[in-house]
Amino acid sequence: MLQLTEIFYSVQGEGTWTGTPAVFVRLAGCNLACSFCDTDYALRFVATVPEIVAQVGAEGGDCPMVILTGGEPLAQTETPALIAALRADGRRVHIESNGTIPTALPDDVWLTVSPKRYLAPAMAARANEAKLIVDGRVPEEWSEAFGPHTALFLQPEGNKPANIALAMAAAQREPARYRLSLQTHKFIGVR
């Protein structure tokens, strides 16, 4: 059984895959308790792996992309089994993680890491992209943790103009290193 908050069909609003339709599976709970956290990852229901795979199909039809998010999706022991079942069902699995729980992932799983207080080196090395939240400052200290193949996105917290200006300036100062990620789904009022 996995613990879940919600499953819904929307569009990826952030990072490399912005604009791509995706089914979001939000797993409940997190191993961190960040003071600034504004994500609702409360436990709303439990489901087996086959039930989740069926619900993904019911929500998104044959949508190839499924995003496991949270909370922290790698904090549950059955998450690897869910990843395997979704891949067997023909889905491309994406994980949005805080990068603190070392987890072996198949090569075709896309890993987004948004570092918070600490980072597991194995997850930093595995990350396809990193989302660095700009909130009053650019957290440049994290960028050294990731390898050269990891796309580094600066994401202004809350799309606030001051944070956008900080992120823009850093990206323009180091254009080979940073890209800007905006929460585009919020522009159009979807989850």
Ligand code: SF4
């Ligand atoms: S890691 Fe993310 S989901 Fe977990 S408490 Fe921190 S901000 Fe919230």
